[in-house]
Each structure stands twice: as structure tokens, then as C-alpha cells.
Amino acid sequence: MTIVSEVRASLDRRGFTPAQYLICLQGIVWREALRFLHQRERFVSALVRPLVWLFIFAAGFRQVLGISIIPPYETYILYEVYIAPGLIAMIQLFNGMQSSLTMVYDRETGGMRTLLVSPFPRWWLLTSKLLAGTLVSVLQAYAFLLIAWFWDIEAPALGYLTLLPVLLLTGFMLGALGMLVSSVVKQLENFAGIMNFVIFPMFFASSALYPLWRVQESSPLLYYICELNPFTHATELIRFALYDKISWVSFAVVLGCTVGFLVGAILAYDPARGFLARRGGPGG
Amino acid sequence: MRPSELPEIPALEVNHVSHRYGVRMALNEVTLTVRQSSFTVLLGLNGAGKSTLFSLITHLYAIRSGQISIFGHDIAGEPGAALRRLGVVFQSRALDIDISVRQNLRYHAALHGIASRRADELIVQVLDRVGMTDRSAERVGNLSIGQMRRIEIARALLHQPRLLLLDEPTVGLDIKARADILGHVRQLAVQGIGVLWATHLIDEACAGDDVVVLHKSRVLAQGALAEVVERAGAADLSDAFTRLVRTADQNELEAAR
Numbered sequence: 001m002t003i004v005s006e007v008r009a010s011l012d013r014r015g016f017t018p019a020q021y022l023i024c025l026q027g028i029v030w031r032e033a034l035r036f037l038h039q040r041e042r043f044v045s046a047l048v049r050p051l052v053w054l055f056i057f058a059a060g061f062r063q064v065l066g067i068s069i070i071p072p073y074e075t076y077i078l079y080e081v082y083i084a085p086g087l088i089a090m091i092q093l094f095n096g097m098q099s100s101l102t103m104v105y106d107r108e109t110g111g112m113r114t115l116l117v118s119p120f121p122r123w124w125l126l127t128s129k130l131l132a133g134t135l136v137s138v139l140q141a142y143a144f145l146l147i148a149w150f151w152d153i154e155a156p157a158l159g160y161l162t163l164l165p166v167l168l169l170t171g172f173m174l175g176a177l178g179m180l181v182s183s184v185v186k187q188l189e190n191f192a193g194i195m196n197f198v199i200f201p202m203f204f205a206s207s208a209l210y211p212l213w214r215v216q217e218s219s220p221l222l223y224y225i226c227e228l229n230p231f232t233h234a235t236e237l238i239r240f241a242l243y244d245k246i247s248w249v250s251f252a253v254v255l256g257c258t259v260g261f262l263v264g265a266i267l268a269y270d271p272a273r274g275f276l277a278r279r280g281g282p283g284g
Numbered sequence: 285m286r287p288s289e290l291p292e293i294p295a296l297e298v299n300h301v302s303h304r305y306g307v308r309m310a311l312n313e314v315t316l317t318v319r320q321s322s323f324t325v326l327l328g329l330n331g332a333g334k335s336t337l338f339s340l341i342t343h344l345y346a347i348r349s350g351q352i353s354i355f356g357h358d359i360a361g362e363p364g365a366a367l368r369r370l371g372v373v374f375q376s377r378a379l380d381i382d383i384s385v386r387q388n389l390r391y392h393a394a395l396h397g398i399a400s401r402r403a404d405e406l407i408v409q410v411l412d413r414v415g416m417t418d419r420s421a422e423r424v425g426n427l428s429i430g431q432m433r434r435i436e437i438a439r440a441l442l443h444q445p446r447l448l449l450l451d452e453p454t455v456g457l458d459i460k461a462r463a464d465i466l467g468h469v470r471q472l473a474v475q476g477i478g479v480l481w482a483t484h485l486i487d488e489a490c491a492g493d494d495v496v497v498l499h500k501s502r503v504l505a506q507g508a509l510a511e512v513v514e515r516a517g518a519a520d521l522s523d524a525f526t527r528l529v530r531t532a533d534q535n536e537l538e539a540a541r
Contacts (some may be wrong), residue, residue: 014362020397024338027394031380031387038382108379118395119367125395270346 016120024120025128032132034100046094046140050087051147058083070211072243084153085239086208088141089231092167092174094136097199099129100178104185116269118248123266130179130262134171155242166241170234173254175263177230183268206232207239230257293356295447295478296341297319302352303336310336312501314350318447318494323473325489325509326482327525328498331333334482335375337498338451342372354447359424371440375451377432381425385416385435388424389442403442410438416466430461435467447478453490462488486515486522495521497528500536504528 018025036043058080058096069076106112115125145153145160155163176278203209206229216223226232233250240247300470303311311333328334339345341352343363352359357366372509381386386407391530393403411417414434424432433453440448450469453460466488473479480526481488489495489509496506509521518524 007311015368016397019399020414023394023397023399027391030394031383031391033456034383034387035380069396110374110376111380113344113374114378114392115395116344117367117370117372119364120395 008218018251021120021124024118025131028115028125028128029132029135032129032136036136043140043143046098047143047147048090049094049159052088052146053083053087053090053154054080054151055147070213072240072245072247080151081153081208082211084145084148085242086206086235088144088238089170089174089206089208089235091140091144092137092171092234093202093231095133095140095171096174096178097181097194099133099175100180100182100185100194103129103179103182106126107182109225114220122269126179126266126269127262130172130175130265133175133178134168137175138164138167138169141220155243158244159242162244163238163241167239169251169254169258171261173230173234173258173261176265179265180261180268183265192243202229202231205229208235209230230254233257271279289457293320294318294353295322295355296354296480297351298337299341299351299353300342301337301347303333303340303348309501311340314503315500316496316503316506318478320446320478321473321476323470323481323492324494324495324496325487326496326498327391327484327489327521328482329484329529331500332484332498332499334498337451338372338374338482341449342370343367346491360514365479369446370441371443371448372447373433373436373448373450373453375453375455376437378431379435379439384423385411385419385427386420388435389420389439390538392439392442398443400514406442406444407438410441412490413441413472415436428461430457430464433457433461433465434468441472441477445477448472448481449480449482450484452484453481453487454483454520486525489521497525499532501527502532504532513516 021219062079064227073081103112114130116122118125142160145155177198181198185194205226207215207226208231212223212226212232215226230253233247233253236247237250237254240250294317296316298314298316300423301311301314302309304481314333316324316326320505326334326337329333336345337430340347341354341359343359343366347360354366354370359366380391383391389407389410390400390403393400393406398406407420408417411420414429414437416434419427419431420437424435427435437448437450437453442451453469454465457465469481471481483489491509493509494507495509495512496503497512505515505524507515513519513521513524516527518527
């Protein structure tokens with residue numbers, strides 16, 4: 001049986017038409033958009049974080065870190081230009097973790113149950129939720145690029161267009177990672193650990209802030225860790241796309257990780273296999 | 285006639301269902317039935333296993349032992365078909381308080397594949413049914429707890445289910461709001477919806493109801509309220525509940541010795 005026929009059979013068993021699947025997707029995206037509109041501070045804080053790095057950190061490090069000509073750049077570049085793609089990836093990383101934080105909160109308050117008792121297949125519900133979160137992160141990334149443009153960080157016009165599918169893919173990967181993480185976090189209070197054990201190591205052990213050849217010079221071991229980090233490849237994919245180019249290795253890694261994290265998240269939220277049913281009960 | 289429309293098929297059938305959290309047994313060989321158009325009270329103290337049972341019926345947890353069917357549709361084998369016939373009101377609030385009543389209901393409609401025009405028609409109907417038509421544009425956060433509960437019931441009814449589950453829906457409500465909600469839901473059973481009402485408040489059951497007594501993961505008794513009282517040799521349901529629970533606890537103690 002091919003994947004297509006398997007998916008079709010799964011759709012048929014549920015008794016919903018493709019149009020109804022789209023209604024469900026639209027509803028989930030719409031709800032995420034409403035939530036986003038009601039939490040404007042979330043949008044602002046998501047932008048302030050990378051802008052602080054860009055305006056303060058990069059300004060301070062400009063003279064310390066020299067960037068040689070490395071692909072996709074064809075000339076010497078300023079440090080601000082170098083870290084811009086990493087900061088876009090950072091926006092998506094934080095957004096993915098923010099979504100997962102929301103999922104843990106929803107699970108505690110009962111909002112998640114509303115979603116999970118829908119008669120649509122769980123993989124569809126979770127993928128729709130992931131897409132909704134990704135669209136929000138793409139909006140944030142373009143808002144950042146707009147502000148960065150006034151800071152003289154400009155990419156070729158076509159780069160802004162080729163960036164869009166890449167942002168969807170990297171946003172999906174980091175969102176799926178967040179969803180997977182949310183399935184193993186028992187309580188909202190445990191979430192601080194995620195900052196220490198997921199976000200910071202992923203961000204700092206990557207090419208977001210410094211080129212990997214510099215890392216290799218100081219620590220070959222750290223260099224290999226950075227190379228294995230999917231966040232490095234998300235950053236590089238964004239960097240290349242912004243200059244209308246593609247890094248095939250990074251594309252393959254990001255695509256593979258997206259599939260892996262998504263399958264992991266769907267399995268984790270599957271009532272038959274997931275972690276949720278094995279925990280202490282609801283107590284009623 | 286479709287299988288789900290046959291009158292003899294129970295709205296809900298739970299057969300020999302067991303569930304554990306690690307070594308702790310949460311449900312032990314639970315068997316119960318909810319008839320179509322009936323009001324069934326699932327009576328149990330806190331920790332009896334009511335919420336675990338609800339999580340299994342709603343497919344939040346997988347069934348590892350036993351079987352659950354909703355109008356003949358096995359929840360494990362045909363979750364979509366089963367969940368379409370089911371409306372749920374959970375114990376904890378599951379409304380988005382930042383958006384309006386209508387927006388909450390529209391979201392729920394989308395989760396059941398109902399297009400917006402049809403959803404708007406159904407929203408008018410269900411809000412009318414729970415007496416909240418004038419509050420559709422209101423932000424949920426501005427409503428009282430009793431009104432939120434009514435909206436949750438309206439939401440559970442939106443996709444026109446044939447079975448309604450309510451997990452301790454009157455917790456935190458004042459006496460009047462409790463009586464109002466109970467009255468509304470009893471009316472739904474009269475109108476043809478099977479209702480499973482989980483509670484620890486014995487006075488929420490009344491003559492004519494079916495009763496299931498759940499205690500420490502086991503069903504101690506079930507049937508029409510009068511039958512349960514009679515079989516326990518008690519004067520009323522409160523007395524019957526006390527006797528059943530006491531006997532079960534004594535048996536457990538003796539077994540442990």
C-alpha cells in the first residue's frame with residue numbers, strides 16, 4: 001500500500017471529506033491567529049530579543065570577530081549581516097518553544113482536550129496546530145527583516161522570496177521539536193529546564209553567532225557537536241536562502257529532522273503509544 | 285436503518301475496562317451501560333476513577349484492556365465515528381477566555397468539520413438551548429462560572445451528538461447555578477440525548493435516573509436508582525452509597541490481612 005492510498009484510507013475511515021479537513025485546518029490556524037492578536041506582547045517580545053542581539057551584541061562584537069568570505073557571501077560582510085540569519089532562526093526556535101509552552105498550559109487548563117477529542121485523526125490536528133504556529137513565526141521573521149533593513153542589513157530582493165518556503169520548513173522543524181518537548185514536560189513549572197537544556201545549547205552550539213571554521217580552530221569537538229546540531233542547519237538554510245542560494249546538506253538535515261520530530265510528536269500524543277496515558281491520572 | 289440508529293444499541297457500552305498508572309490500578313474490570321435518551325449518574329468519591337474513565341471514553345487515553353463502544357462504534361477501532369456522536373464537558377474549564385463565546389463555538393465547529401455558515405446556524409440553536417443567546421458576542425472571560433458552564437454545554441452540543449458526557453460539571457457553582465445546569469441537562473435527556481453525569485454529590489441523582497456507583501476503581505452497583513437502593517437494602521441512595529462503600533472497604537481490608 002502506498003503512503004497516498006494509506007492516507008486516503010485513513011481519511012475515508014473517519015468519514016470526513018477533504019473540504020472538512022480544510023475547515024478543521026482553517027479553524028486551528030484562525031484560533032492561533034486570534035490568540036496571537038490577543039497576545040501582542042508576545043509578538044513584541046519575540047522581536048525585541050533578536051533586536052537586542054542585533055543592535056547591542058553585534059555592535060560590541062563587530063570589531064572583535066572578523067568574518068572572512070565564506071559561502072553564501074561573496075564579499076567581506078559586517079558581523080551584523082552574519083548573525084541576521086541566526087537571529088531569524090532564533091525567532092523560530094523561541095516561537096516553537098513558546099508554542100510548546102502553550103500546549104503544556106493548554107493541557108493543564110483543559111484547552112488541549114478540546115483539540116484532542118475532535119473526531120479528526122490526531123496527526124491531522126497536531127500538524128494543523130504546527131502549521132498555525134509556523135505561520136506566526138514566519139510573520140515574526142519578516143517583521144524582524146523589515147527592521148533589520150533599516151539597519152542596513154539588506155539581502156537581494158529575490159532572497160526575501162526564496163526565504164519563504166525555507167522559513168516554513170525551518171519553522172515546522174523547530175515547532176515539531178517544541179511539540180515533542182511539550183509531550184514530555186509534565187508541568188508548566190518544569191519548563192524553565194527547557195531553556196537550559198534545549199534552547200541555549202541549541203542556539204550557542206550552532207553557526208548562528210560565529211562561523212563554524214572559527215569554532216573548529218578553538219575546539220574540534222565542539223565543531224562536531226555544532227555540525228550535528230539541527231539548529232545549525234536551519235540557520236545555514238536560512239542564510240543561503242536569503243541570498244537566493246541553497247545548501248543541500250542543510251536542506252536534507254532540516255527535512256529529515258522535521259519528519260523525525262513530527263513523527264515523534266505524533267507518536268507522543270498518540271493515546272496508544274504516547275507518554276500521556278502512562279503518567280499519574282487525572283484524579284477524579 | 286444505520287446501526288447507530290437502532291433503538292436497542294446502547295449510547296455507551298463499557299465492557300471490562302481496566303487501566304493502570306504504573307502500579308496503581310485506576311479502573312478495574314469496569315462494565316457499565318448508558319441507554320439512549322437516559323440520564324445516568326456516575327457516582328463516586330474523588331479518586332474513584334471517574335476522570336480516568338472519561339479519558340478512555342474520549343480516546344485521550346488508549347484502552348489497554350476491555351472495550352468501549354459509542355452507539356456501536358468501538359472507540360479504539362473507529363475513533364472518528366465514535367467521537368462524532370459524543371459531546372464532552374470536562375471537569376476543568378476548556379474555553380478560551382480571551383475570545384468571544386461565538387469565536388469559541390466556531391472553533392469547536394471547525395474541529396468537527398462544520399463550515400462557518402452551518403456553524404452560525406447551529407450556534408444560534410445551541411445558545412438558545414442553554415439560554416445564552418444574548419451573550420454570543422461577549423468575551424468568555426467576562427462570564428460567570430455558571431455561564432461558562434452553560435457555554436461549555438452548548439459547545440458540547442454544537443455538533444449534535446447523541447451522547448453527552450459531563451465530568452463533575454457543577455463543581456464551583458452556587459446552588460442556583462447547579463440546579464439550573466442540572467435542569468438543562470435533564471431536559472436534554474428527555475429530548476433524546478443519552479447523558480452520563482459524573483459527580484460525587486449524591487443529591488444530583490433523582491428517581492428515574494440510572495445510577496452507577498464507582499469506588500476505588502471498581503463498579504459496586506448499577507441500574508435504576510430504585511433498584512440500586514433496594515439491592516443495597518437501604519432507605520435511600522445516600523444510605524445505599526454509604527453501605528456499598530463501607531462493605532467494599534471492609535472487604536478490601538480483609539483481603540489485605
